[in-house]
Amino acid sequence: MAEKQKILKGRIWLMTDENNTLIDDIDTDMIFHNAHLAITDIKEMGQHAFGNLKNWKHFPKEAKPGDIVMAGRNFGSGSSRQQAVDCFPSLGVTALICESYGAIYKRNAINSGFPIVIIPGLVEQLKKSKKIKHLQNIEINLETGIVKDVESGEIVLNGLPLSPVQIDIYNVGGLLNLSLDNKG
Amino acid sequence: MKQTAIEKIISNHSDHQVKAGEIVWMKLDVRSARDFGGANVVKNLKTYYPGQPLDDLKKTFFTFDTVVPANNIPYANNQQICRDYAEEMGIKVYDVNAGIGSHVMIEEGRALPGYTLVGTDSHLNIFGAVGAFGQGMGDQDIAFAFRNGFTWFEVPESMRIILNGEIKYPVSAKDVVLAVLERIGSKGALGRAIEFTGSVVDRLDLAGRITLASMVTEMGGIIGLISPNKAILDELKKKSGHYTLEPIVADEGAEYVETIEMNLNGLEPMIAAPPKPDNVVKVSSLKKVAVDSIFIGSCTNGRTEDFKVAADILRGRKVHPKVMMKIVPATRRVFTEMLKLGIVQELHEAGAIISNPGCGGCASGQIGMTGKGEVQVSTSNRNFLGKQGDGETYLASPAVAAASAITGYITAP
Numbered sequence: 001m002a003e004k005q006k007i008l009k010g011r012i013w014l015m016t017d018e019n020n021t022l023i024d025d026i027d028t029d030m031i032f033h034n035a036h037l038a039i040t041d042i043k044e045m046g047q048h049a050f051g052n053l054k055n056w057k058h059f060p061k062e063a064k065p066g067d068i069v070m071a072g073r074n075f076g077s078g079s080s081r082q083q084a085v086d087c088f089p090s091l092g093v094t095a096l097i098c099e100s101y102g103a104i105y106k107r108n109a110i111n112s113g114f115p116i117v118i119i120p121g122l123v124e125q126l127k128k129s130k131k132i133k134h135l136q137n138i139e140i141n142l143e144t145g146i147v148k149d150v151e152s153g154e155i156v157l158n159g160l161p162l163s164p165v166q167i168d169i170y171n172v173g174g175l176l177n178l179s180l181d182n183k184g
Numbered sequence: 185m186k187q188t189a190i191e192k193i194i195s196n197h198s199d200h201q202v203k204a205g206e207i208v209w210m211k212l213d214v215r216s217a218r219d220f221g222g223a224n225v226v227k228n229l230k231t232y233y234p235g236q237p238l239d240d241l242k243k244t245f246f247t248f249d250t251v252v253p254a255n256n257i258p259y260a261n262n263q264q265i266c267r268d269y270a271e272e273m274g275i276k277v278y279d280v281n282a283g284i285g286s287h288v289m290i291e292e293g294r295a296l297p298g299y300t301l302v303g304t305d306s307h308l309n310i311f312g313a314v315g316a317f318g319q320g321m322g323d324q325d326i327a328f329a330f331r332n333g334f335t336w337f338e339v340p341e342s343m344r345i346i347l348n349g350e351i352k353y354p355v356s357a358k359d360v361v362l363a364v365l366e367r368i369g370s371k372g373a374l375g376r377a378i379e380f381t382g383s384v385v386d387r388l389d390l391a392g393r394i395t396l397a398s399m400v401t402e403m404g405g406i407i408g409l410i411s412p413n414k415a416i417l418d419e420l421k422k423k424s425g426h427y428t429l430e431p432i433v434a435d436e437g438a439e440y441v442e443t444i445e446m447n448l449n450g451l452e453p454m455i456a457a458p459p460k461p462d463n464v465v466k467v468s469s470l471k472k473v474a475v476d477s478i479f480i481g482s483c484t485n486g487r488t489e490d491f492k493v494a495a496d497i498l499r500g501r502k503v504h505p506k507v508m509m510k511i512v513p514a515t516r517r518v519f520t521e522m523l524k525l526g527i528v529q530e531l532h533e534a535g536a537i538i539s540n541p542g543c544g545g546c547a548s549g550q551i552g553m554t555g556k557g558e559v560q561v562s563t564s565n566r567n568f569l570g571k572q573g574d575g576e577t578y579l580a581s582p583a584v585a586a587a588s589a590i591t592g593y594i595t596a597p
Contacts (some may be wrong), residue, residue: 014565080322102373106319106338109323110207110336111324111325163206163207163208165207165208165209165336166207169336174326175324175325175328176228176231176232176233176324176328177232178328178332179233179236179331179332182240
């Protein structure tokens, strides 16, 4: 099986509040409201992404394949709904970059082979530095955690690399695509 | 590298020495699915691994305990899906007569110090009672574990909770765990492993350790590890036939994110008022709260020792005429012990309803639900609205539950 791309390039969505600070505690109801839980077709999930997050309801209309989403701490806290993960690949979003994630969300995202990157201290770093702007083109290296500005090639943020476990699952496109034959 | 107990256990099941924060592949000694979630595990296995073998059938089980025997058609169908698949593959089923899966695993000597066990039960961290790592997971994770015999896990940070002093009847392990919940709250152990130590913990019997370990879920914790003392180690050796068992103990100087020390001398009977398990107060601080129903059982307080406490209090007395009292042994083995010790007879004569073993009050409907306005004292672990019905549930020890059954209001013996 061909290995997946480890360097992702795309526009970065900075999910910020009125004070231009990355939003913390974006829960699964803000990401994918429980009114739409009956949806099981991944293609239909994207249109509801961030449908309940104040000031960001335009996200599904404006997001493009290849985009990357950045937010603050405890992203995806709340329920175990898988749609809150799947609504992003549904729109072609390739990765999330946050300071931290809710525990169940993290497990769901890793199991579905969706890259979620952790950057310790991200919220404070972005308050201090204006090195990264909304919808700027960036690249994230999943194996090093380094975020660069595409235009200048300059390193703008240092995150954690995905763990070998995450890479294994990412490569095959989901936990249940992995079996003893390709991981022992 | 100085390691905590959980780091040691996971290292022993991984290809390297792990430390907190790492996400690692972890080998599993047991993987199981209950009637809750089991049918989806089978569906995932058939969809993703059609015609493929499972890793090690001797370590793979179904345990039916949620709605036993099934009292509705969806559960009956799900149980039959699991039975048919188990027969096709050669997996052992602990069927609807066996009791709560986690307890059966301990009784059968399949959950041993240092082992790793996963299943579709969110209270599998009960295995901390024998110094093992247990974890509830979703149906995709468990299907993967059935197929492969390993799973991934993020090694948790550890905290220590040292419980010193001495507790005396009627205070029990349940009051101890409620006191800890009162102290640290529902997020006090969020994402962490706990190591329980101290004189109170050392003296707890296996039933008491099960009670303590089972409510780590309600503290937000991953697992609460209790290192077996000699008596419990000997008991586990006898159950399993593994006479070389050694408990896993943290290294001197291992790193903990927090250490909490509590002196439990003078601890009084405690109770968690609705609607949250950490809403803990002293029983003596409550005004006269009239009670409609009593439930003794669950994975938290469903052992023979728990029912013996209740029988001792109820002996020769009657359940209050306005109170309904429900008794659900955790397992068939517990039921057998209760029969031999005369506990079944005593509780029956006092007026209690005695059910077959299983999850009982926490699982929808096995032994009825509470109605709106009904006040229940339960020995289980969760009192969220709707969990045990529409009524209001207080969480307390078997002693408080039995004493309240007699007086008709919340009472400590």
